[in-house]
Amino acid sequence: MSIKKITNELLCRFINEIKQKENMNRIQVNLIDPLIDYTFSRLYPYLIVISVIFFLTFLLALSIFFLIIKKS
Numbered sequence: 001m002s003i004k005k006i007t008n009e010l011l012c013r014f015i016n017e018i019k020q021k022e023n024m025n026r027i028q029v030n031l032i033d034p035l036i037d038y039t040f041s042r043l044y045p046y047l048i049v050i051s052v053i054f055f056l057t058f059l060l061a062l063s064i065f066f067l068i069i070k071k072s
Contacts, residue, residue: 017023 018027
């Protein structure tokens with residue numbers, strides 16, 4: 001048997017094993033969900049700051065717009 005054939009067979013078996021419902025649930029519960037929770041908890045402060053900056057920029061643009069209209 002060649003290395004390519006062995007590798008291909010191993011990959012096919014690995015993929016079939018991962019596709020089983022029980023294993024998919026394990027991967028989701030033990031790997032994906034904690035990773036997403038960790039990422040969100042690390043990014044949360046930045047999302048808040050970006051939202052506040054966006055809101056303040058919007059208010060500034062609105063006030064400039066009203067000042068231009070009032071002046072005309």
